[in-house]
Amino acid sequence: xxxxxxxxxxxxxxxxxxxxxxxxxxxxxxxxxxxxxxxxxxxxxxxxxxxxxxxxxxxxxxxxxxxxxxxxxxxxxxxxxxxxxxxxxxxxxxxxxxxxxxxxxxxxxxxxxxxxxxxxxxxxxxxxxxxxxxxxxxxxxxxxxxxxxxxxxxxxxxxxxxxxxxxxxxxxxxxxxxxxxxxxxxxxxxxxxxxxxxxxxxxxxxxxxxxxxxxxxxxxxxxxxxxxxxxxxxxxxxxxxxxxxxxxxxxxxxxxxxxxxxxxxxxxxxxxxxxxxxxxxxxxxxxxx
Numbered sequence: 001x002x003x004x005x006x007x008x009x010x011x012x013x014x015x016x017x018x019x020x021x022x023x024x025x026x027x028x029x030x031x032x033x034x035x036x037x038x039x040x041x042x043x044x045x046x047x048x049x050x051x052x053x054x055x056x057x058x059x060x061x062x063x064x065x066x067x068x069x070x071x072x073x074x075x076x077x078x079x080x081x082x083x084x085x086x087x088x089x090x091x092x093x094x095x096x097x098x099x100x101x102x103x104x105x106x107x108x109x110x111x112x113x114x115x116x117x118x119x120x121x122x123x124x125x126x127x128x129x130x131x132x133x134x135x136x137x138x139x140x141x142x143x144x145x146x147x148x149x150x151x152x153x154x155x156x157x158x159x160x161x162x163x164x165x166x167x168x169x170x171x172x173x174x175x176x177x178x179x180x181x182x183x184x185x186x187x188x189x190x191x192x193x194x195x196x197x198x199x200x201x202x203x204x205x206x207x208x209x210x211x212x213x214x215x216x217x218x219x220x221x222x223x224x225x226x227x228x229x230x231x232x233x234x235x236x237x238x239x240x241x242x243x244x245x246x247x248x249x250x251x252x253x254x255x256x257x258x259x260x261x262x263x264x265x266x267x268x269x270x271x272x273x274x275x276x277x278x279x280x281x282x283x284x285x286x287x288x289x
Contacts, residue, residue: 023140024251030140030148031243031261034200035213037152039239040159041197042218043232044190047170052102053087053191054214056109058198060086062116062207070123076147076199083195086112087188113207148200155196158189166190167228205258212262213239220269223276238268 019025045054061079068078086108093104140148159166168176169186177183194214201210217239221231246261253260274281 024247026140026142026145027247027257028244030145031247031257032240033152034148035217035239035241035243035261036236037155038197038201038210038213039217039221039235039237040156040232041193042214042216042239043221043228043235044159044166044170044218045194045214046218046222047167047228048190050190050194051211051215052105053090054194054198055211056090056105057083057086057191057194058201058207058210058214059109060112061195061198061202062113063119064116065202065207066116066119066123070119074143074147075202076151079199079202080195082112083198084192087191087195151196151200155193155200158193162186162189205261209258209262212265216262216265216269217242220265220272223269223272223279226278239265242268 019028045051061083064078064080064082064085065075066078067082068075071078090101090104090108093099093108094101097104099107165176165181165186166189168181169183169190173183176186197214198207198210201213205213217235218231220238221234224234225231242264243261246264247257249255249264250257250260272280
């Protein structure tokens, strides 16, 4: 009996003690929100097969962050401009050359990322390269929280308004175009939302790891269900839960928060990969009747 009481008390302290700190309450709220937003978008990216595009946009925003800091602007503005700019450049090079899209994506995002590193080394500022690369939700400011809330609201609103068209576009763009849906508009809308989501994830897990938040939740949910509505619910749930657990783990074990969040997401994916009812490696096989 005493052992049970001790275990319960320890578990309660594990959950409640971090909440006595304002920075932890702020980090948990923002991380859960960002996880939910990225989890929602990850369903569309998974169906569309845009993992590499997400990686490109997340890396391409780095010079925008540095330029925004130098000009005294919010990070989100510079990151969004360079994110959309990288997408436009990828489309332009692909249309004007015979190079395949995956090659163009690799060229553009590595070039933008290298430019960001050079700017960090040359522009006199207090920018911490590790903060940009790996995020810092435990040190997020009130103004950053406001920007994150505003951008998250925009992303969720756009995905909700165009959810049916986007779902059909991701499943079958040819059919979507044949019934009169403007697929070009949806293409650039999804890319713009992707850029905004990369900006949102910048504060939580940084440039390097935000691609995991944009892909892993959707991939996990994709193994668990064939219905898109359930897929979105599971992706949002797993991503938000991973963010909260990751923040707690980083607090108690003094490890990098962004890496902790992504490791939890990866762990959930491995569980789904191994034990998903229909698509897991060790799925339960029904005996023939």
